[in-house]
Amino acid sequence: MQRLDGGSAVPPHLAGGIVALGNFDGFHLGHQAVVARAVAIARAERRPALVATFDPHPRAFFRPDTPPFRLTTIEQRLALFAAAGVDAAVVFHFDEQLAALTAEAFVAERLVRNLGVAGVVTGEDFTFGRAKGGTVGVLAELGRIGGFATEAMAPVELDGGPVSSSRIRDALREGRTAEATRLLTRPFAIAGEVIHGDKVGRTIGYPTANVAMGDYLRPAYGIYAVRGRLEDGRVLQGAANLGIRPQFTPPKELLEPHFFDFAGDLYGQRIEVELVEYLRPEAKFDGLKALMTQMDADCARARAVLASLD
Incomplete structure (x- = not known):
């Protein structure tokens, strides 16, 4: 699996891919479902399968004094992405320049120009762009304009509730390691x-x-x-x-x-x-x-x- 800089154009052989897009901190069951769907579409359409993530986490950028909250380092996530069978991982460096991009500019510059996406898969609660102006609905409309397909995955349910990074954090803070392990799958x-x-x-x-x-x-x-x-x-x-x-x-x-x-x-x-x-x-x-x-x-x-x- 290749690691790519989200600020640059991807190599030609990885352009036109299906991209799983999100923060993916923890790479839990729900994240795995998003990536698995992107890989399945890519294989069916004989396209490259990519994961795009952000580092540092936007929360750490906007609130640098927030208590530590990360479930995975970027190195751990990359290893997990590789094990999920993707061809490349795109890392968007989250800085002032990226934070200032509108949803429209992010799609035009980062997804269409740099990645040449043919399709994007996200979780249905994914937001992006300046002031979180981009939602999955906005992404779908921009995809129709830009000529790429989009799909938003519903949360995965386990043990009576949706799997989420915040739920895993709560379980770990309370010493409920077995629950965290089930949600993370490790x-x-x-x-x-x-x-x-x-x-x-x-x-x-x-x-x-x-x-x-x-x-x-x-x-x-x-x-x-x-x-x-x-x-x-x-x-x-x-x-x-x-x-x-x-x-x-x-x-x-x-x-x-x-x-x-x-x-x-x-x-x-x-x-x-x-x-x-x-x-x-x-x-x-x-x-x-x-x-x-x-x-x-x-x-x-x-x-x-x-x-x-x-």
Whole structure:
């Protein structure tokens, strides 16, 4: 799969494609349905299948002080798009210039001129253009004028409600990892470089691979059963503390996975940590001995949870 800059014309062999258009943060069941429909149309019409997304997220551009909310990095989304079978991903850099484009200008300049679209598939709640002036109805009319087809997909329903990124965020904030996993079709995963910490864990028999939270949504603070995916493809099992470590001072927000039966050096490596199951909230204990007793219990429970999924 090729990554393309949405500010430039696509290569000739990718022009005239069917484009799935949206933010796609999280790439959940609903997003997957939009992309799958675009791929199906493209294959039936023997055209290229593309996904077009925005980075940074428009919300982060317009409200830079908003608390972190991202479910995926652009790198994670690109990997998910590739797995969905598209030929290319177009990344629109969301900046002042893009924000200033009217819906009509966005379609004319970015979709028609740069991408040469033959068709566009979106979710039915998709909006675009300056002041969100573009709706799926506006897009359909502009498509009729511009000579390309449009289709708006209804939300996917699961467990009695529509699948949405906001619903997933709420579930993660409340520690409902199983629900988030069903909506995403995979565990929520945090990717980042392993950084040096205080190295307290190794002194009590629980070395950790510390990862900063960055722009990711903050799920419920607490202890999780986790899987770690390393750069070389290995998958490790473990337990992780996500939060501010109330046992130690000063408070420091980190994701700190301890991987079972692993003794390698991960500093400087990029890993991805899946939050498989929320075990308990963060807590402060009466000394290190009490903490270690609880950590033993947490790890035993995490092992049992992860073993049940194999």
